[in-house]
Amino acid sequence: xxxxxxxxxxxxxxxxxxxxxxxxxxxxxxxxxxxxxxxxxxxxxxxxxxxxxxxxxxxxxxxxxxxxxxxxxxxxxxxxxxxxxxxxxxxxxxxxxxxxxxxxxxxxxxxxxxxxxxxxxxxxxxxxxxxxxxxxxxxxxxxxxxxxxxxxxxxxxxxxxxxxxxxxxxxxxxxxxxxxxxxxxxxxxxxxxxxxxxxxxxxxxxxxxxxxxxxxxxxxxxxxxxxxxxxxxxxxxxxxxxxxxxxxxxxxxxxxxxxxxxxxxxxxxxxxxxxxxxxxxxxxxxxxxxxxxxxxxxxxxxxxxxxxxxxxxxxxxxxxxxxxxxxxxxxxxxxxxxxxxxxxxxxxxxxxxxxxxxxxxxxxxxxxxxxxxxxxxxxxxxxxxxxxxxxxxxxxxxxxxxxxxxxxxxxxxxxxxxxxxxxxxxxxxxxxxxxxxxxxxx
Amino acid sequence: xxxxxxxxxxxxxxxxxxxxxxxxxxxxxxxxxxxxxxxxxxxxxxxxxxxxxxxxxxxxxxxxxxxxxxxxxxxxxxxxxxxxxxxxxxxxxxxxxxxxxxxxxxxxxxxxxxxxxxxxxxxxxxxxxxxxxxxxxxxxxxxxxxxxxxxxxxxxxxxxxxxxxxxxxxxxxxxxxxxxxxxxxxxxxxxxxxxxxxxxxxxxxxxxxxxxxxxxxxxxxxxxxxxxxxxxxxxxxxxxxxxxxxxxxxxxxxxxxxxxxxxxxxxxxx
Ligand SMILES: Nc1ncnc2c1ncn2[C@@H]1O[C@H](COP(=O)(O)OP(=O)(O)O)[C@@H](O)[C@H]1O
Ligand SMILES: [Mg+2]
Numbered sequence: 001x002x003x004x005x006x007x008x009x010x011x012x013x014x015x016x017x018x019x020x021x022x023x024x025x026x027x028x029x030x031x032x033x034x035x036x037x038x039x040x041x042x043x044x045x046x047x048x049x050x051x052x053x054x055x056x057x058x059x060x061x062x063x064x065x066x067x068x069x070x071x072x073x074x075x076x077x078x079x080x081x082x083x084x085x086x087x088x089x090x091x092x093x094x095x096x097x098x099x100x101x102x103x104x105x106x107x108x109x110x111x112x113x114x115x116x117x118x119x120x121x122x123x124x125x126x127x128x129x130x131x132x133x134x135x136x137x138x139x140x141x142x143x144x145x146x147x148x149x150x151x152x153x154x155x156x157x158x159x160x161x162x163x164x165x166x167x168x169x170x171x172x173x174x175x176x177x178x179x180x181x182x183x184x185x186x187x188x189x190x191x192x193x194x195x196x197x198x199x200x201x202x203x204x205x206x207x208x209x210x211x212x213x214x215x216x217x218x219x220x221x222x223x224x225x226x227x228x229x230x231x232x233x234x235x236x237x238x239x240x241x242x243x244x245x246x247x248x249x250x251x252x253x254x255x256x257x258x259x260x261x262x263x264x265x266x267x268x269x270x271x272x273x274x275x276x277x278x279x280x281x282x283x284x285x286x287x288x289x290x291x292x293x294x295x296x297x298x299x300x301x302x303x304x305x306x307x308x309x310x311x312x313x314x315x316x317x318x319x320x321x322x323x324x325x326x327x328x329x330x331x332x333x334x335x336x337x338x339x340x341x342x343x344x345x346x347x348x349x350x351x352x353x354x355x356x357x358x359x360x361x362x363x364x365x366x367x368x369x370x371x372x373x374x375x376x377x378x379x380x381x382x383x384x385x386x387x388x389x390x391x392x393x394x395x396x397x398x399x400x401x402x403x404x405x406x407x408x409x410x411x412x413x414x415x416x417x418x419x420x421x422x423x424x425x426x427x428x429x430x431x432x433x434x435x436x437x438x439x440x441x442x
Numbered sequence: 443x444x445x446x447x448x449x450x451x452x453x454x455x456x457x458x459x460x461x462x463x464x465x466x467x468x469x470x471x472x473x474x475x476x477x478x479x480x481x482x483x484x485x486x487x488x489x490x491x492x493x494x495x496x497x498x499x500x501x502x503x504x505x506x507x508x509x510x511x512x513x514x515x516x517x518x519x520x521x522x523x524x525x526x527x528x529x530x531x532x533x534x535x536x537x538x539x540x541x542x543x544x545x546x547x548x549x550x551x552x553x554x555x556x557x558x559x560x561x562x563x564x565x566x567x568x569x570x571x572x573x574x575x576x577x578x579x580x581x582x583x584x585x586x587x588x589x590x591x592x593x594x595x596x597x598x599x600x601x602x603x604x605x606x607x608x609x610x611x612x613x614x615x616x617x618x619x620x621x622x623x624x625x626x627x628x629x630x631x632x633x634x635x636x637x638x639x640x641x642x643x644x645x646x647x648x649x650x651x652x653x654x655x656x657x658x659x660x661x662x663x664x665x666x667x668x669x670x671x672x673x674x675x676x677x678x679x680x681x682x683x684x685x686x687x688x689x690x691x692x693x694x695x696x697x698x699x700x701x702x703x704x705x706x707x708x709x710x711x712x
Binding site (some may be wrong): 301306318 | 524525526529535537539541542545546549550554556557559562564565567570571586587588590628642663664683694
């Protein structure tokens, strides 16, 4: 229970101070953009590169697949929108898995746990049987996911079972449950394709688009809101002498966000149909952004989020601070499967129905790979919601690009496995160098 | 139990432990411990490695529940079953292992478990200001940024953060478990100064230290633990170095020392 006691020898103070300066995040001490940039380079050279590798990976994937895909179709509007849609499932699953990984735990069941929720939703809206309104069906499906998360979380936290084993059992149990739910009312699989407006709503989660003009207006509103938050937030902190980035850095962030938003809307607003018109931002993009915003706020701005990081960093310190570890941990498992429920609902929408053939095991591995290769540590305590988006895009990019090349699922498995291996190796190595650094320091 | 010690303050101790037992499986870590901690006084808790000092501290801090015995807070019996119970009474602890989360920054560590909120969300600005002020009061000036993760701090800086974390609340009893073990000369002096300032503010302070120089420099009272038993306690003026060392190593001393307050505590005197 008690952790290792502090050693009794005093360190060499100067060496420790030098080591420390390397690891201070640049935005904390820089007064100008140039200074910030230099500090950032120093930090990268010392091995802590943040999200840089995953962004590089995105760039490389884009260049390679653009170069080798038939007719250079990778960067076409139609394919990019498809890529966003495919990635959305990985992204949402990854953002859920993050909560459990931050604790240093794992949830292998989310593919099928979410699958049970999606199956319930899709069954409930079937016009031939229950005919529930779509929103009630969605709530019911997500509620099922919450119950599953609570069950698994309770087993892990109260009975102190290993989350790996509990959720591995869950992977099997929920796959079976999902197949039972799918087989209930029909001999075939329930579909979302249909002319009734109720099912159409669910079908449109992934396939529906927002009018191009409204897309522009919506993007402008979102960018302005984020810009205002950043500008006034940083400004207030700067004025009251608190730690804040230089003005130029705040501006740079706002400009980057504006560029990304503009590019995405511009791409989506290109007519991507071979015949007729198909244009506008798919609904799934604002849905993913909403999940992102809510989960990020919860992790960065609430007590609960702070405690998640604290437990991941040092559970004993969290316990001594009076934090209710069991409650926080259980809640993380609930959030994880709840989010998976959203992810699988999007997947069902993408497929136009719910199928017993979905590969929940593959989905969970893609979700874990997404956050880990973007910089989240499997050892807990380190990771961000944005990692889900960046990593999910990388995985989605590989998945999409290999599909374009006509490489089938066998090669997708192998390449994704290799990517995961690389990501985990980087995680372990950086952790090892970090701990050996701190051992020298203490 | 036990008569009042001469020339100890007439007032009731702020904190009293009576007959405290604690075991871990077969290991009897504490046996029948009686301890008094007075407001406005620094009590040094001495003892060899493994004597049970840290276990006693953690029992008072609510990390471990005691098997037998009773705690009294300002004369009233109290149960301390969790760190929250201790915090509610005004007990703060600097643990020997510091209990800091490496991945959180200084402010986040200092407010862990007691974050300030504004309309349901964390009030970072407020917390950062308060933490900055506390560190300035403690003259901790070496950290580059209060927002840097604790993992990037040196041993002395981490120690300072742990101390600051304990004293920034309106605490009434502060316990420091070997607070100077990782520190250099200058920082040790700083922590000892801080201990004195806390005492002058009227807090009850308990300091665990191996370093007898430090002990005699700040302690108003000395208590010695030997093999899980509290073998003696009394005003520091009743001890000298040799007697403290004797108590620490053998549990008894033939030289000067206080008249014992706990029945049988020094009956082993040979
Ligand atoms: N969590 C624990 N589980 C089992 N034994 C423990 C635990 N904590 C302390 N002990 C034992 O209790 C005894 C006293 O330890 P401790 O209070 O840490 O000594 P010290 O006086 O050096 O601080 C030691 O024998 C130690 O091994
Ligand atoms: Mg100890």
